[in-house]
Amino acid sequence: MKPHLLSIDQGTSSSRAIIFNEHGDVVSSAQKEVGLIYPQDGWVEQNPKELVANTFAVIKDVLGRDEEISKSIASVGITNQRETTIVWDRENGEPVYNAIVWQDRRTSDYCATLKGEGFENVVQEKTGLLLDPYFSATKLKWILDNVEGVRSRAENGELLFGTVDCYLLWHLTRRRVHATDTTNASRTMLYNIISHDWDGDLLDHFDIPRVIMPEVVGNISDFGRIDSDLFGHELPIGGMAGDQQAAMIGQGCIKRGMVKSTYGTGCFMLMNIGGNPVVANNKLLTTIGFYVDGKTSYALEGSIFNAGTAIQFLRDNLGFIEDASESEKLALSVDDNGGVYFVPAFTGLGAPYWNPDARGVICGLSRDTSRAHIVRAALEAQAYQTRDLLGAMEDDSGQKIEVLRADGGLVANEFMCQFLSDQLGVAIAIPRVLEATAWGAACLAGVKAGVFYSLDEAAQKWQENRDYTPSSKGQDMDELYRGWKAAISKASMT
Numbered sequence: 001m002k003p004h005l006l007s008i009d010q011g012t013s014s015s016r017a018i019i020f021n022e023h024g025d026v027v028s029s030a031q032k033e034v035g036l037i038y039p040q041d042g043w044v045e046q047n048p049k050e051l052v053a054n055t056f057a058v059i060k061d062v063l064g065r066d067e068e069i070s071k072s073i074a075s076v077g078i079t080n081q082r083e084t085t086i087v088w089d090r091e092n093g094e095p096v097y098n099a100i101v102w103q104d105r106r107t108s109d110y111c112a113t114l115k116g117e118g119f120e121n122v123v124q125e126k127t128g129l130l131l132d133p134y135f136s137a138t139k140l141k142w143i144l145d146n147v148e149g150v151r152s153r154a155e156n157g158e159l160l161f162g163t164v165d166c167y168l169l170w171h172l173t174r175r176r177v178h179a180t181d182t183t184n185a186s187r188t189m190l191y192n193i194i195s196h197d198w199d200g201d202l203l204d205h206f207d208i209p210r211v212i213m214p215e216v217v218g219n220i221s222d223f224g225r226i227d228s229d230l231f232g233h234e235l236p237i238g239g240m241a242g243d244q245q246a247a248m249i250g251q252g253c254i255k256r257g258m259v260k261s262t263y264g265t266g267c268f269m270l271m272n273i274g275g276n277p278v279v280a281n282n283k284l285l286t287t288i289g290f291y292v293d294g295k296t297s298y299a300l301e302g303s304i305f306n307a308g309t310a311i312q313f314l315r316d317n318l319g320f321i322e323d324a325s326e327s328e329k330l331a332l333s334v335d336d337n338g339g340v341y342f343v344p345a346f347t348g349l350g351a352p353y354w355n356p357d358a359r360g361v362i363c364g365l366s367r368d369t370s371r372a373h374i375v376r377a378a379l380e381a382q383a384y385q386t387r388d389l390l391g392a393m394e395d396d397s398g399q400k401i402e403v404l405r406a407d408g409g410l411v412a413n414e415f416m417c418q419f420l421s422d423q424l425g426v427a428i429a430i431p432r433v434l435e436a437t438a439w440g441a442a443c444l445a446g447v448k449a450g451v452f453y454s455l456d457e458a459a460q461k462w463q464e465n466r467d468y469t470p471s472s473k474g475q476d477m478d479e480l481y482r483g484w485k486a487a488i489s490k491a492s493m494t
Contacts, residue, residue: 003074003451006062006235007438010055010080010164011243012036012101012265017058019069020442022451024433024461027069030061037098042105042356044347045098048086051164052171056230063231070233075449076226077239077441079246080164082187085139087150087212090160093171097147099164100139103266103305103347107138108356119205126192126199128277128286133348133356134303136163137189141206154212161212163188165240172237173224179215182291183245191216193277193288193298218291219245220448220455239444243437244268245289248299250440251405251431252462254290254455256297259393259401261386262437263410266350267307269389270299271397282392283352292447292455300396302351302389306360308410310344310378313360320371328413331376336475339364341487342377349491352392361491364483379416383423384484390424403427407436421468423477432463 004027009016013036018029032054037045063070083102088095100106111131114120120131129135140161144151153159162170166180185191185198190208192199198213217223223237241249244262248270251260256274261267270289277286277298289299311327314320321327341364343349348356362374386404394401406428410416421428433439443458452458 001068001072003449004069004072005442005446005451006059006073006076007442007445008055008059008076008078008168009243009438009441010051010168012081012103015051015054015058016438017055017062018435018438019062019073020439022446024439026435028062028065030058032058036101042108042347044101044104046084046101048088048095048099048167051099052168055168060231063233073233073235074451075238075445076235077443077445078165078168078223078237079241079243079437079441080168080184082163082184082242082244083134083136084164085136085143085161086164086167087140087143087154087159087161088167090158093175096150096159097143100143102134104139105133105348105356107133107142108348110138111356123189123202124279126194126202127186127189128193128280129187129189130283130285130354132354134305134350135187135189137202137206137208140208144208155209157211159212160214162214165242166214169223169237169240172226172230174227177224179217179223181219181221181240182216182288183219183242184240185216186288187242193286196291220292220444222448236449237445238448239441239446241290241441241444244270244301245299246440247407247437248272248289248440249443249455249459250433250436250438251407252459253405254297254459257399258405259403260405260407260436263307263382263406263408265308267304267382267385269302269386269393271393271399271401273298273300273397278396280396282396283354284389284392284396285351290455300393302393304385304389305347305350306344307382307385308408309346310342310381311410313344313346314375314378320375324409325412327375327379328415330372331379331415334370334372334376337377337380338369338373339366339483340369340373340377341483342374342381343487343491344378344381345491349488352388353488353492355492358491361487363487363490379413380419380480382410382416383420384481386420387423387481390426401426403429405429405431407431407434417468418471421470423481425470425477428468429464430466432465
């Protein structure tokens with residue numbers, strides 16, 4: 001039997017395990033939802049034990065379906081929600097506190113203080129990031145400072161820190177490997193993306209002991225092995241990347257100038273900028289796209305905190321729809337948005353605004369407004385948010401974007417995709433392999449196992465399934481975008 005690849009995709013809303021063949025076809029998959037905890041306004045947490053238990057459950061599920069396919073798995077790739085922060089006991093794996101999720105804003109006041117001190121320039125120069133609660137450093141500091149006894153235990157070497165990839169790896173390898181990859185490390189606000197090391201000055205400034213930090217390795221590495229007593233097969237782990245970088249790889253964007261945008265819980269747009277990091281002047285992030293064979297490909301990133309969550313909000317909080325798939329039909333049932341705009345700033349605004357205190361807004365309501373107008377506004381918001389990023393990205397990179405490769409759950413919505421193309425004025429390409437994030441992790445593992453000779457060869461597997469080109473339907477896209485900007489100003493009034 002030809003080799004297969006197992007991808008572990010631990011996201012914000014679910015844990016998934018997917019077995020791919022060498023062409024990127026999904027042979028088997030399993031998914032299990034994970035819960036979110038909201039202790040107070042702006043705080044978002046998860047139970048680390050649930051993340052591990054659900055991940056183990058979906059792996060066991062897919063491996064148990066076909067013995068021959070399970071035996072043929074050549075390597076395992078891991079991809080994950082980034083920035084989410086976990087601290088646990090070195091001996092027994094017991095977390096000292098819940099995982100603080102990337103969306104969490106509890107350290108916004110502390111970040112504002114550091115900005116006022118002029119520290120953001122130091123952070124950006126070393127890490128390519130902006131000073132924001134989004135990243136791991138201030139979350140980690142909060143745990144060390146606010147959970148009783150944790151700081152002294154950390155300084156004594158009794159505890160370990162990691163993002164979700166690191167925590168899963170530690171459990172999958174039976175506590176033998178405490179490591180992360182360069183893409184996840186680059187999102188902590190503690191990793192120097194030029195020197196490729198934990199930055200001593202940043203660790204000191206945030207008062208974080210180096211002893212708790214994981215080893216950082218390239219995206220294609222020997223990450224250890226999954227013991228056979230866990231799932232019945234000993235499996236090598238050969239690839240790892242944060243979810244957005246994995247999606248960039250899965251979308252075949254490994255050449256300079258290529259751009260992908262993922263529409264999941266949030267929206268994340270990455271442009272491959274090659275081996276020379278660009279200093280972003282428009283509040284974008286410079287991050288590591290991938291690090292393979294000692295060579296770094298950097299990326300410009302625009303991060304939007306809420307995309308698919310807007311549709312979830314309409315379904316779960318307001319009861320406007322029973323299933324996300326209903327949103328397209330509702331949006332098409334009206335000719336336009338009726339003057340309604342929906343800014344889904346539930347946990348602040350990301351790029352290019354970076355306002356952690358902003359909150360969601362639905363505005364422009366009139367006596368004629370229907371739920372269809374509000375649903376349409378929620379879908380249109382994805383295009384406006386992306387347009388915010390596209391202009392900034394073109395300006396910082398000096399490159400015109402002609403094609404955007406899009407993936408994520410929302411691309412199943414054809415109305416959203418067409419409006420996205422219309423609003424941006426660029427072509428939108430949807431891949432044949434929709435599981436771009438999981439496939440990207442599988443590609444990394446496949447290179448390590450020799451299924452692919454190189455990342456180049458894996459990228460050539462990318463095929464387009466459908467595309468959207470800008471069309472004129474009588475609506476003035478610039479006028480609509482001006483309405484969005486006015487709505488953003490209301491969301492930012494805090």
